[in-house]
Amino acid sequence: MDPINKSIVQSALNGFLNRDVYLHLETTNGAYAVHRKESNMTVGAYIRNGRICFGRGIITGDGPYRVGLKIELGWVYAEGLTDFETDQEGRLLLAGHDQDGRLAVALELSLSPFEL
Amino acid sequence: MEQHVLVVFPHPDDETFGCGGTIAQFTKSGVPVTYVCGTMGQMGRNMGRPFFANRESLPSIREAELEKACQAIGIQHLIKLGLRDKTIEFEDPEQLTDRIEQILKEVRPSLVITHYPGHAVHPDHNALGDVTIRAVSRLSLQERPIVYAHAFARDCQDMLGAPDIINDISAVSEMKLAAIRAHRSQSQVILPRLGNGQFKNPSSKNSYSHMLERESFWTYRFS
Numbered sequence A: 001m002d003p004i005n006k007s008i009v010q011s012a013l014n015g016f017l018n019r020d021v022y023l024h025l026e027t028t029n030g031a032y033a034v035h036r037k038e039s040n041m042t043v044g045a046y047i048r049n050g051r052i053c054f055g056r057g058i059i060t061g062d063g064p065y066r067v068g069l070k071i072e073l074g075w076v077y078a079e080g081l082t083d084f085e086t087d088q089e090g091r092l093l094l095a096g097h098d099q100d101g102r103l104a105v106a107l108e109l110s111l112s113p114f115e116l
Numbered sequence B: 001m002e003q004h005v006l007v008v009f010p011h012p013d014d015e016t017f018g019c020g021g022t023i024a025q026f027t028k029s030g031v032p033v034t035y036v037c038g039t040m041g042q043m044g045r046n047m048g049r050p051f052f053a054n055r056e057s058l059p060s061i062r063e064a065e066l067e068k069a070c071q072a073i074g075i076q077h078l079i080k081l082g083l084r085d086k087t088i089e090f091e092d093p094e095q096l097t098d099r100i101e102q103i104l105k106e107v108r109p110s111l112v113i114t115h116y117p118g119h120a121v122h123p124d125h126n127a128l129g130d131v132t133i134r135a136v137s138r139l140s141l142q143e144r145p146i147v148y149a150h151a152f153a154r155d156c157q158d159m160l161g162a163p164d165i166i167n168d169i170s171a172v173s174e175m176k177l178a179a180i181r182a183h184r185s186q187s188q189v190i191l192p193r194l195g196n197g198q199f200k201n202p203s204s205k206n207s208y209s210h211m212l213e214r215e216s217f218w219t220y221r222f223s
């Protein structure tokens, strides 16, 4: 992955507009956050292969970045995004990494389902 | 003397961090060790330092790291259950218990090492430890292997008392260290502390010294 280039990510988002898109969205502070006393709560959530269709998708901020996808009945939102990759399969991978390179947030879009 | 050891953990690297030295002791003395690894740690947040993995590349990277770590500590037989990280507690426990029971009947281990259910912090650890204990308890008393349960919750000594098995692994610490290094994506964050000698400095708050010196287990008591 490379540090986010806003215009490349924006054009990649545009490529997914008004299509059936598979979504991976997650945030985590690590399964051991409480155990290692890094936090007083272990929190995390993920959705893998949620199928969405969005007519508006924007990346914003000065880094770390935010992304909002406007879907028919609501929104998909992520903040803290620092790095991106577009892979050979045409997927857009966005992630936010902390100072130790650990993943804290991820938002990924694909036209075919993500592997389980 | 054990005849065959079966290790059951959910994540690539549990075998190394938790009991890599104990496994190395067995394999070094000629006891075969089979590792049943539940998932590929697909949802781990460590991506290497500097990070070189991403959410989609992580599973195959960890799979390769696992093979290398198994070589380092002499595990010759690896069984991958193909479950997904963080989801084991939501699977049907009966089905998982059947699967482990089937493996027990094939491998016929004299010793099983797994997580102590309820005392192993990560929900996957507790869930897979639980079904493993259930599977062992289905066996008749004569068939039943000994179970070493691994626990590391902060309060585990208060809850369980002191561990009855304390293995001095210093003679095989290099093998364990090689396995830790093999799990690159997961260990690079802590390796600088190793380089600074913190592995060796017991007074350090984030000391990992104990990891290369001893490993402890509770012999599971079936009621």
Ligand SMILES: [Zn+2]
Residues within 6 Å of the ligand: B010, B011, B014, B122, B125
């Ligand atoms: Zn684990």
